[in-house]
Amino acid sequence: MQDFYNIDSLLSEEEIAVRDSVRRFVDDNVLPIIGECYVEGRFPKEIVPGLAELGVFGANLPEEYGCAGLNNVAYGLIMQELERGDSGVRSFASVQGALVMYPIYAFGSEEQKQHYLPKMAAGEIIGCFGLTEPDFGSNPAGMITMAREQSDGSWVINGAKMWITNGSTAQVAIVWAKTNDDKDQRSIRGFIVPTNTTGFCAKDQKGKLSLRASDTSELVLEDVRVPKDALLPKSGGLKSPLMCLTQARYGISWGALGAAIACFEEASSYAKTRIMFDRPIGGFQLQQLRLAEMLTEIVKGQLLCVQLGRLKDRGEFTPQQVSLAKRNNVHIATDIAREARRLLGANGILAEYSAMRHMANLESVYTYEGTHDVHTLVLGQAVTGLNAFGA
Amino acid sequence: MKIAVCIKRVPDMESRFRISGDGKVVDETGLKFDMSDFDGYAVEVALQITEKLGQGEVVVVSLGPDAVQEALRKALSMGAARAIHLKADQVPRDGFAVARALAAELESGGFDLIMFGKHAMDTMSGVVGPMTAELLGLPNVSAVSKLDVEQGKGTARRELEGAAEIVEFPLPAVVSIDEGIARPRYPSLKGIMAAKKKPLESKPAQLDPTRLEVTKTELPPDRQGGRIIGEGAAAVPELVRLLQTEAKVL
Missing domain, CATH: 2.40.110.10 (Butyryl-CoA Dehydrogenase, subunit A, domain 2)
Incomplete structure (x- = not known):
């Protein structure tokens, strides 16, 4: 989509190169097959070697363990591009990198790291x-x-x-x-x-x-x-798995934007070409409202993510900030997917288009890795100092 | 095996183009740029040759403003060892001027093979490769669809209309690469990080005055809507008549 707010100017040349390389991979290898995989209820295992060769698994972990050693903004952009393909593909990479490689890296012994991380980066162990x-x-x-x-x-x-x-x-x-x-x-x-x-x-x-x-x-x-x-020797207490989830939901904040971008691109291109009452439906105010809202929320979400990534790179981010980004971006993405589905009219229910697939996927993303509601309570507690959780 | 690949940065051909105010060139505002497609195939073929031989060096060369370093760095992230940027305010439209500047640089490089894309996606001249070969006094094979090299010798396949020819030539030589030969690899994330540390030498291009001037660039006319003459067999005589008299294709 058009870079409406020149957000690329906030990114380094390498970050853009990483994004563009993953983007091309997704365009060539995910988009042509994903609709069919979805209908068949099948994870596209065949793309795993390609993703590994590209280096997406645990891409923000150090090179000494066979990983790409990228910063967190580049890592986030990878998640965005993967989820532009499908939330399932991004989930696969999130689990492999943030939920399995990360705990081995953070809580594992040197032997465990040496044994598992290079093989997991290479996609040999899932x-x-x-x-x-x-x-x-x-x-x-x-x-x-x-x-x-x-x-x-x-x-x-x-x-x-x-x-x-x-x-x-x-x-x-x-x-x-x-x-x-x-x-x-x-x-x-x-x-x-x-x-x-x-x-x-x-x-x-x-x-x-x-x-x-x-x-x-x-x-x-x-x-x-x-x-x-x-045993992961340095793990201890609920804090350990929660640290993994903070890593994963950082990636989800970016990933949800990828799904939103896919829906926005599909909806805006459809709006310009679909003719009704002798003119493109994009010329009607109701559809323009949909597109304007989508664009606005995507831009806001991107700015949120870039800043969160910079904070993470400086070691200054908090789990509460990640909660805010995950909560907001998944929420806006579910809305965008639904509005895109509606703009597409009857075509919007077909697997040939991506809006309804993203819409259904995002319902899971809304619920997993800390539900939207739980993140609301996290933020409520951050604001008031009062714990509104069950116990 | 030392291989030079000359690459050009060109606009994304999927873009919607506009003509600049003076009507002479394409307005570059808002355009996205990338390595020209055929040049990407050439980089891939060069990398495959050195990988297959287990030795050698791929050097990428590009002439133009600082922005071409982006294309050079992409080639480095694919796996090229180093890059040379021949700095110029713009890429001259005169292919001979470009070939002279490239030849001046490549002459002393000790290259076994110098590779080009068949033509650049923007100008489609296809002259810089052959001219560079001529200036260097090297054999030239253009539009190569398959390439094998061993010490001192190369074999290339060229697609002709309804046939193919196989050409043998001694090294060093200049070849230009056609499509379909090899799919360029995705720059890997490690490759992108490694590219930052690879040498990229920037120096002024030795450019002669250009001897060509583009006086006008124009877009194709807008496509007109189709016309429905009628339906079924009854419409055939009128269709044939129009194809003969109006479209003049029969």
Whole structure:
């Protein structure tokens, strides 16, 4: 779309080059197939080697672990371009990078980092992240998955996880489990669990009407025994998985804009060419209002993200700032997708166009990685100092 | 194997073009630019040759204002080893002036192979490659659709109308690359970061006065709407008549 506010002038030459390279990859490899994948309910696995070669997995982690060592604005722009393709494709990269590679990088031992990160950057190992449970979504502290340390130092894990992106595709899972009673502030620890371990089972969740081009699974862990070195040694307490989610939802703030941009581009081009009452529908005030609102919200969202990325690069960003960006950008993106769908009239319900696919996808994005409502409470608490959460 | 690839920065051909106030050139305001398509194929072929041989160096060269460094850096991020920017206020419309400046630079470079795109997407002259070859006294093969090189020798395939020819030539040589030979790789994110650290040498181009002047540039006329003559077999005689008398194609 047209750079209405000259936001490119806020970006470096490398940041623009990164965005344009990923943009071209998505144009050539995702857009031609994604509508069909969505209808078939299939994640396009065939694009994973290309994404890895491009270097999108864990792109903001250091080069010494086989990653691209990009800054956070460049990383955000990658997420934007991937989600311009589809939220499922961006989710795949978010999980791999922010929810699996990041915790190994942040909480892992040097051996774990050396072993996993280069292979995950190369797409040779795919990961998933198990925090949410059937009865514990917005309240992860209540999780019942337990890991018990054995006398030989190994761990035995029991529990179930739900809504796990890449669950059935992954070779490793980062599983979060309690290791002690709730009085222990560091009870929740992270484990690297190979998905072929005896007792580990991943089942695809069927009947999704959203994120259909993404694998979502239920994980069941029944007496899953992992060695001592499966533990992420520096993880401890709920803070650890929440730090991962802050990374991921930073990327989502950018990603949602990508979906919004795709819908805006489709709607504006349709408005200029679709003739009704002998003139393009873009000439009618009602459609212009739709397009003007879309453009305005995208520009605001982009400015929000660039500043958030700069703060993150300086190590100055707060989880509350990320909540604000995720909450706002996913919200405006869902509105934009719906209005684009409506502008497209009957054509808007077809998989041949992208608006309704994005619209349905964004409903998941609205709910995952901290629901819109939970982020509202985070901001409410930041403003008032008062905790409005359940407990 | 030392390979030079000469690349040109051109406007995105999907753009909606406007003519400048003096009616002579394209107005560049608001246009997006990129490496010319055929030049991108040439960079890809050059990289594939050095990768296949397991040795060699790809050097990219571009003539023009500072903005061409963007195209050079893109080639570096694809994998070229270093870049040379021949600085000029603008790219002369006279291909011979460009060829002279390139030849002056390339002459002493010790290149085994000098590559060009078949033509630039904006001017479509296709003369700079052959002229550079002539100035350097090197064999030239144009519009190459397949290229193999080994020490001292190259083999190229050229597509002709309804046929193909295979050409052998000694190195050093100049070749220009046709489409369909190789899909340019996406600059990888690591490549983009590495490109920042690769050498990019900028120096003034040795340009002679241009001997060509563009006096006018014009856009094609707006397309007229179609005309429906009638329907079914009954409309055929009138259609044939119009094709003969008006369109004059029969």
